Amino acid sequence: MIFFQDIKSRSVYWILFPALTGLLLGLRYFQNSGSILNWQSALFNVGFLIVQLLLVTFYFSIKNRKLTNITNELLGLGDVLFILSIAFYLPIFNYLFFYIVSLITVLASWICWQSITSNNNKHIPLAGLQAALFAGFLLSDWILKTHSLTDDTWILNLITR
Numbered sequence: 001m002i003f004f005q006d007i008k009s010r011s012v013y014w015i016l017f018p019a020l021t022g023l024l025l026g027l028r029y030f031q032n033s034g035s036i037l038n039w040q041s042a043l044f045n046v047g048f049l050i051v052q053l054l055l056v057t058f059y060f061s062i063k064n065r066k067l068t069n070i071t072n073e074l075l076g077l078g079d080v081l082f083i084l085s086i087a088f089y090l091p092i093f094n095y096l097f098f099y100i101v102s103l104i105t106v107l108a109s110w111i112c113w114q115s116i117t118s119n120n121n122k123h124i125p126l127a128g129l130q131a132a133l134f135a136g137f138l139l140s141d142w143i144l145k146t147h148s149l150t151d152d153t154w155i156l157n158l159i160t161r
Contacts, residue, residue, distance in 0.1 A: 006128025017081035024089035045087035045095045082127040093152040
């Protein structure tokens with residue numbers, strides 16, 4: 001729903017984000033035999049997101065020579081709420097991996113889309129496209145069963161090779 005709403009109207013009903021968070025916490029509970037949340041990972045992920053938002057705010061405030069609210073024109077509140085929602089589901093390395101890969105993928109896809117269409121909309125449907133990528137990650141987790149998104153072991157093994 002987040003994907004379709006963001007693509008269609010560049011806005012998403014805010015209620016979808018608490019619902020997504022609740023669904024992901026429930027999913028994590030059933031996947032990990034009653035372990036609902038790793039608070040250490042969630043706090044790190046939320047802290048990382050806050051630092052990122054503060055740095056971007058600081059950068060644009062200096063660039064514009066006035067305090068800039070990045071959620072007015074530069075970044076949608078839905079974009080922040082989506083990445084915050086998954087911060088409670090993914091462990092630290094999977095969260096960082098998804099965050100970086102999704103930003104790169106969305107940016108590259110949007111640049112390609114803009115170059116082949118006559119649509120010159122400057123607003124990227126970030127939350128929607130990240131939601132589609134996250135759905136793909138979840139499906140690969142469930143279908144392939146080669147790794148678990150709630151466990152960092154697969155990415156740690158990849159890093160240490």
